[in-house]
Amino acid sequence: MSAPIHPVILCGGSGTRLWPVSRKARPKPFLPLVGKRTLFEAAQDRVGDPDRFAPPIIVAGPQHQDLIEAQARGDHRLVVEPAAKNTAPAIALAAALLAPDDVMLVCPSDHHIADEAAFGAAALAATDLARKDWLVSFGIAPDRPETGYGYLHRGEELPGGFRIARFVEKPDLATAQSYLATGEYSWNGGIFAFRAGKFLEELKRHRPEMAGLVTEAVAGGIEDRSRFHPAAEPFGRIEGDSVDYAVMENTTRAAMVPVDMGWSDIGNWDALAEALAAEPGLADGTGNVALGRADLFGCRGVLAISDGPRVSVVGLEDVCIVVSGGEVLVTTREGAQRVGKLPGASNQEQAR
Numbered sequence: 001m002s003a004p005i006h007p008v009i010l011c012g013g014s015g016t017r018l019w020p021v022s023r024k025a026r027p028k029p030f031l032p033l034v035g036k037r038t039l040f041e042a043a044q045d046r047v048g049d050p051d052r053f054a055p056p057i058i059v060a061g062p063q064h065q066d067l068i069e070a071q072a073r074g075d076h077r078l079v080v081e082p083a084a085k086n087t088a089p090a091i092a093l094a095a096a097l098l099a100p101d102d103v104m105l106v107c108p109s110d111h112h113i114a115d116e117a118a119f120g121a122a123a124l125a126a127t128d129l130a131r132k133d134w135l136v137s138f139g140i141a142p143d144r145p146e147t148g149y150g151y152l153h154r155g156e157e158l159p160g161g162f163r164i165a166r167f168v169e170k171p172d173l174a175t176a177q178s179y180l181a182t183g184e185y186s187w188n189g190g191i192f193a194f195r196a197g198k199f200l201e202e203l204k205r206h207r208p209e210m211a212g213l214v215t216e217a218v219a220g221g222i223e224d225r226s227r228f229h230p231a232a233e234p235f236g237r238i239e240g241d242s243v244d245y246a247v248m249e250n251t252t253r254a255a256m257v258p259v260d261m262g263w264s265d266i267g268n269w270d271a272l273a274e275a276l277a278a279e280p281g282l283a284d285g286t287g288n289v290a291l292g293r294a295d296l297f298g299c300r301g302v303l304a305i306s307d308g309p310r311v312s313v314v315g316l317e318d319v320c321i322v323v324s325g326g327e328v329l330v331t332t333r334e335g336a337q338r339v340g341k342l343p344g345a346s347n348q349e350q351a352r
Helices: 039-046 062-071 087-096 116-130 173-182 196-206 208-219 232-236 243-248 269-277 334-341 343-347
Strands: 006-010 057-060 077-080 103-108 135-140 151-158 161-168 185-195 222-224 227-229 254-259 289-297 303-314 319-324 327-332
Touching: 006 039, 006 087, 039 062, 039 103, 039 116, 057 062, 057 087, 062 077, 077 087, 087 103, 087 185, 087 196, 087 208, 087 243, 103 116, 103 196, 116 135, 116 161, 116 185, 116 254, 135 151, 135 161, 135 196, 135 243, 151 254, 161 243, 173 185, 185 196, 185 243, 185 254, 196 208, 196 243, 208 232, 269 289, 269 303, 269 319, 269 334, 327 334, 334 343
Parallel strands: 006 057, 006 103, 057 077, 077 227, 135 254, 289 303, 303 319
Antiparallel strands: 103 185, 135 185, 151 161, 151 185, 161 254, 222 227, 319 327
């Protein structure tokens, strides 16, 4: 049997974009938003085959330790970040705890993936490329001209994937439409495969100070049963950065594996409405989804959720109505990206 893949599950988030259901004390990874499993539980299950995957490394802040332990599926190692420094240092912590030739599969804890078989096939293809010292992104098949995601431009073909010709920031609508028309672009879904030693080598080349401080933090860290606490002082001096900016956009070894797996980052209420509408038996013929005590009449594209009083909606289109923990949110689906800026969401007091 080939060497196992080492999952690295990144946990975190402030809980603002899916307010009022998601809160600082219980952000979206730890909520059952699509189906009965929480997003974190589903992320673990996707990498739960012991014939293919090693026990996961979970990287998270101290505020989520208890939630993680309550929802952990089995053997795991929890790396407790002393401070939130974005994805590049978080991944580097995990890489430094692995052997150089271990292949790590980096997965956010808060994404929804409908086709788990397609995910598994892409993970194997990405691992094969990572063992050849490619730094691999999952390239998500786009199904609409989305302006809220970054894009990967497909380059020359490789065995099992493609070189990434360039990374593209979130485009305007016209540009996104042109990307979709060419068929040469994929969404950058934030899922990666690296050989641990290669990732650290590239980080040292492009962010030497960050790499050095991560090394110090790991060398001075403390083991506490299944938990590892990096040294706080050197880690706190890191200038945070995303893995895309720190490594992927600088390396000459960036590759992608295209995959169509029913992916969503569940980044706001509009995205959740789309994910729920695709679930069998949840949506009616006009894209409406009603959960809890909610009734819809003459509506189209409406998401209505209530954990308390009955919500009755008549004749509306493309809105989200959410009642949770004594708070009420009403937004157009177009306006859902701005929910995190609301005073109630940013205040982050847990409802009682």
